[in-house]
Amino acid sequence: MPMFKRLHKQFALFSTGITSLILAAMTFVCLFISETDASRESYLTFHTNTNTMLSYLSSQSIISHQWLLEMEDNYGVHIRITDNGKELFYRTLDSGTKAPRLFALAEEKAAESYGVDVSDSNRNQYTANTAVFTLDTPSCYAAVSLLPRESGSLSATIVYPLDREREQVLRRRMLFLGAAGCGVLLLWIFSWFFTRRLIKPLEEGQKKQNQFIAAASHELRTPLAVILSSTSALRGTPPKKQEQFLSHIQEEGERMNRLIGDLLSLSSADSQSWVIHPERAEPDTLLLNIYEKYQPLAHEKGLHWNVLLPDTPVPVQHWDSGRISQVLGILADNAVSYTPSGGSVSLELHMKKGGLEYRICDSGPGIPDKEKSAVFQRFYRLDESHHDKEHFGLGLCIAEEIVGMHKGRISVEDTPGGGASFVVRLQTNVYSINR
Numbered sequence: 018m019p020m021f022k023r024l025h026k027q028f029a030l031f032s033t034g035i036t037s038l039i040l041a042a043m044t045f046v047c048l049f050i051s052e053t054d055a056s057r058e059s060y061l062t063f064h065t066n067t068n069t070m071l072s073y074l075s076s077q078s079i080i081s082h083q084w085l086l087e088m089e090d091n092y093g094v095h096i097r098i099t100d101n102g103k104e105l106f107y108r109t110l111d112s113g114t115k116a117p118r119l120f121a122l123a124e125e126k127a128a129e130s131y132g133v134d135v136s137d138s139n140r141n142q143y144t145a146n147t148a149v150f151t152l153d154t155p156s157c158y159a160a161v162s163l164l165p166r167e168s169g170s171l172s173a174t175i176v177y178p179l180d181r182e183r184e185q186v187l188r189r190r191m192l193f194l195g196a197a198g199c200g201v202l203l204l205w206i207f208s209w210f211f212t213r214r215l216i217k218p219l220e221e222g223q224k225k226q227n228q229f230i231a232a233a234s235h236e237l238r239t240p241l242a243v244i245l246s247s248t249s250a251l252r253g254t255p256p257k258k259q260e261q262f263l264s265h266i267q268e269e270g271e272r273m274n275r276l277i278g279d280l281l282s283l284s285s286a287d288s289q290s291w292v293i294h295p296e297r298a299e300p301d302t303l304l305l306n307i308y309e310k311y312q313p314l315a316h317e318k319g320l321h322w323n324v325l326l327p328d329t330p331v332p333v334q335h336w337d338s339g340r341i342s343q344v345l346g347i348l349a350d351n352a353v354s355y356t357p358s359g360g361s362v363s364l365e366l367h368m369k370k371g372g373l374e375y376r377i378c379d380s381g382p383g384i385p386d387k388e389k390s391a392v393f394q395r396f397y398r399l400d401e402s403h404h405d406k407e408h409f410g411l412g413l414c415i416a417e418e419i420v421g422m423h424k425g426r427i428s429v430e431d432t433p434g435g436g437a438s439f440v441v442r443l444q445t446n447v448y449s450i451n452r
Contacts, residue, residue, distance in 0.1 A: 021220045028212040033205045040204070044197045052186055060158060063177050064149055066092045067160040071147065074098070074173055075164050080105070093181065095119060097174045099135065100166075119159070119176040122152055127161035127174075135161060135172035152176075156183065244269050282415055293422050295446070298338035300373050301331045304366050307345045315353050321361035327368050334373070335446045340419045344427075347412040348377040348439045356381040356436070372425075372445050378438040389429050393417045416441075 070088055074080065085096055085105075095116035098105045128134040131148035147162035158177040163170055247262040247269075254262065282291065308324040315322035345364075352362045360380040367374045384392060391397055395414045413427075420427045425443040432438045 021216055021223070025209075025212055025216050028216065029205070029208045032208040032212060033201070036204045036208070037201045040197060040200050044193050048190065048193045051189060055182070055185070055189075059179075059182055060151070063092075063094075063158040063160075066094070067147075067149060067175055070096070070175065071160075071162050071164065071173060074171060092177070094175050094177045099172045101170065102136075115155075115178075116176065119152070119155065119157060119178070120174045122155075123157075123159035123161055123174055123176050126150065126152065126159070131161075133161050133163060135163060135174065241269075241273070280411070282418075291418070291422070293337035293340055293419075295335045295337055298334045298336040298341060299331070300334055300336075300341075300375075301326050301366055303338060303342050303345060304364055304375065306342065307349050308364050310346070311349045311353055315362060318353065318356075319358040320353065320356055323361065323363040325363060325365040327366060329368070331366065331368065331373070332445070334443075336423060336443070337419075341423070341443075344416045344419050344441060345375060345377070347416045348375075348441070351412060351439075352377050352379040352381070355379065360436075369442070373443050375441040375443075376438055378432045378436065380432060380434065380436040383431060383435055384429055384437045392429060393427075 070092075073084075080098065082105075085098070088094065089096055097116070097120045124135050127148045127150070128136070131150070133146050133148045147160065149158070149160045151157070152159050156179040158179070160173075160175040162173045162175075164173065165171075244266050247265045251259055251262050304324065304326070308322070312322055349362070349364065356362055356379040362380075363376070363378045365376040365378065367376065393413050393416075395411055397413075417427050420441055420443070423443055425441060427439065427441050430438045430440060
């Protein structure tokens, strides 16, 4: 149905949208935490490496070019050292590096913001003074230190460009973005199939409702047409001949009344407003009453009409006897109706472990295995040619509802030798005077 297709798409989009927003928020938070931790770890590493190098510079009277090259390679930093204002040139071949600009910016900020001025070789001659900070443009970590020496002062400027960190951040963001995109795609696929499963029962329910309305309309249209035609015919019919048409009107009116009663019963069951009233019920008496009620009809049709009861007394139960009688009446009426003349119908009661079992067995045409579950559907008829005015295809559905309200089960089996056996299994609920 187009309506359910639109509803399916809307539910899928809504579900995907909401979960995607949640996923995006969680991804942003995780990414923020990850980048913050990585930045903190990088800064602490730089601070630790700087302290290591400055400690070495303070303790050594001779600084080798080899050591400086190793520090730069190992820690990924640029180092500039001046001894009493005289710069040590140990990498004269690296003329294309951006280190000189970084050194100048770092020393300028150290002098302005932290009071560490490496251009004044006599300042802080006897006290070490170090500033560690971050340069925003260009992005890097920097450390500027004045180290006192006996023969003057030694200054060190160390910068660590954050190019590698920026690449890592970019890769991390792309990874998170790709994972989030895959997550959204998976959410869409999941939402599509999940909402489809949610909507499918609604669609099937709507389909069954439409079928139910169509079938009910058809069943009501037939007696209504007879009533209208009979009423029309009455206008030009002499009073002596009106009895036939009045009989048709009454017959069809009673038929409509039965159908409307069945529909109201099913409507009450659907809305869960249909209740049972448990009372003292004698299972064997209920079956005997049905046997006696339908015995004349069975004999009139030429059926072998039998009843089978347990040899031992059957305990009195706490059931809704009226509803159980209704179930047994529906099954007995169907058995009489569908069993051909000369056939047999048996009404049986058996005591089972934990419950009681009614069996209504006939020698009629039987029910194919593939149709056994369908016979309890509304307006279902196994044989469409068998379309009498007394059966609307609602009886078994009503019987199933009543048995379910008693926490029992109803099923259909094959009768040995041919025919169908309807089995009603009810839990033992022994009646007590103290109830």
